Amino acid sequence: MNSTNYDACPECDLLLRSAQPKIGEKAHCPRCGLLLSRPRKQSVERTFALSIAGFILVFPANLLPMVGITILGNVNTGILLSGVVALFNEGMVAVAIVVFLASILFPLVHISLSLLISGHLYFNRHNRFLVGWMHWMHHLDEWVMLEVYMLGIIVACVKLMALAPLKFGWGLYAFIALIIITTMLTSGLDTGLFWQRIEQLTKENNHDS
Amino acid sequence: MTAKANALAQGFIRCHDCGYLVKTVDHPPSCPRCDSHLHARRPHSLQRTTALLFSSFFLYIPANIFPIMTVNQFGTGEPNTIAGGIIELIDSGMLPIGLLVLVASILVPSSKLIGIGLLLLCAHFRWQINARRWTVMYRVIAFVGRWSMLDIFMISILVDLVNFGAVQIIAGPAATAFASVVILTMFAAENFDPRLLWDNQKNL
Structure with a gap:
């Protein structure tokens, strides 16, 4: 019995014959219903393109003002980092660190990793760190909370609208674009295919040397 | 099967x-x-999940009792708990947003604590259950967890923007407790292995 012809469901451990769904099809576990694989068209190329776009967008989304508020003639504008700094200055260090990680550092690292990985796969380059990068990306996935932050912005704005006039800046639009890109990125990334390509590259590399 | x-x-x-x-x-x-x-299977899945669940349960109490933020207006401070903030939103006519916050910061964390508790009991006592349905419950718990961070992000934005001499919003001690609850329950869900539910089933 060759183990590559078989597959196991990650959530109910049912032993399955490897499903090879075509592009546009989905493979579900027959026992627990988990979505096993859903191959996408040109996953590597698309991930590479989206990572470049996302990596560029990270900077305006972080540096440009997002929301401005005017109270008693004073204008206060906020960027992503200023929320972290404000919490830090109030002594809420733990919360400030969590917000910093989930809304700034992890998204940046995640998009850089997917840029590195898809770039190497796109140009068929081997790198001994590829496996490590895949691990990191896999573990970070859940902790990138841009879309949750967006909801936070919406709720905060609704609360503030009653208080004072608001002004939305370019940072907010860049942030929304970044969310759309990261969502497309994570949904279009075919993990199974990526691992296969990495395995292939490693074998070729070992063969050459 | x-x-x-x-x-x-x-x-x-x-x-x-x-x-x-x-x-x-x-x-x-x-x-x-x-x-x-x-x-x-995930190593020490039940022990780790239980430990994380208990710590988040105990942190959930201060998270709800203490003020999560204080609105200072012209010298008078008005502390707000999580529930208080929602009531205020609904009272001021913003029902949909109020309900959104209610779901994200009260219903999701509390049902998560109960849900993970049930999953643990089920796996430990080898209950004969509809494993498919319970796996779906696990999936929902694992998916919704991160959305509770909404409240924390909202506070970081409010604290930053509303910082004028006369009007000020200050984060309260409940924010730290609440953020810990969200993170610990996320780790708890991550450590629970749904395959344990299937291992225990005698007839599938």
């Missing part, structure tokens, strides 16, 4: 990180493809 249909019962282990299927007869210490540690 019986529990014998499980990959483990037939001598296979699925790598946790890359999904590679490995034969247990070969006894490889780590995954041949991605080199991460192989284990058939």
Whole structure:
């Protein structure tokens, strides 16, 4: 019995014959219903393109003002980092660190990793760190909370609208674009295919040397 | 189908990180493809999940009792708990947003605590249940967890923007407790292994 012809469901451990769904099809576990694989068209190329776009967008989304508020003639504008700094200055260090990680550092690292990985796969380059990068990306996935932050912005704005006039800046639009890109990125990334390509590259590399 | 249909019962282990299927007869210490540690089930899944669940349960109490933020207006401070903030939103006519916050910061964390507790009891006492339905419950719990961070992000934005001499919003001690609850329950869900639910079923 060759183990590559078989597959196991990650959530109910049912032993399955490897499903090879075509592009546009989905493979579900027959026992627990988990979505096993859903191959996408040109996953590597698309991930590479989206990572470049996302990596560029990270900077305006972080540096440009997002929301401005005017109270008693004073204008206060906020960027992503200023929320972290404000919490830090109030002594809420733990919360400030969590917000910093989930809304700034992890998204940046995640998009850089997917840029590195898809770039190497796109140009068929081997790198001994590829496996490590895949691990990191896999573990970070859940902790990138841009879309949750967006909801936070919406709720905060609704609360503030009653208080004072608001002004939305370019940072907010860049942030929304970044969310759309990261969502497309994570949904279009075919993990199974990526691992296969990495395995292939490693074998070729070992063969050459 | 019986529990014998499980990959483990037939001598296979699925790598946790890359999904590679490995034969247990070969006894490889780590995954041949991605080199991460192989284990058939998450190690100490029930113990770790229980520990994380208890800590988040105890933190959930201060998270709800203490003020999560204080609105200072012209010298008078008005502390707000999580529930107080929602009531205020609904009172001021913003029902949809109020309901959104109610779901994200009260219903989701509390049902998560109960849900993970039930999953643990089920796996520990080997209840004979509809494993498919319980796995779906696990999936929902694992998916919604991160959305509770909404409240924390909202506070970071409010604290930053509303910072004028006369009008000020200050984060309260409940924010730290609440953020810990969200993170610990996320770790708890991550550590729970849904395959344990299937292992215990006598007839599937």
